[in-house]
Amino acid sequence: MEIGVWFGILLSAVLAFLLGDFYGQPLHWYLFILIIVIGFxxxxxxxxxxVKDENS
Structure with a gap:
């Protein structure tokens, strides 16, 4: 995996938390981990x- 993909997933998780905090949503540490796991x-x-597309 490229470093840009890692950076993009982590950046989107941080932005999601900042946006949730801005609007007063409840935030928990496991939601941050869940966002990262779903991104990967x-x-x-x-x-x-x-890979399947390149093989055909």
Missing amino acids: FINTIILILR
């Missing part, structure tokens, strides 16, 4: 689909 899961699916 979606990226993994995209990588798998790219």
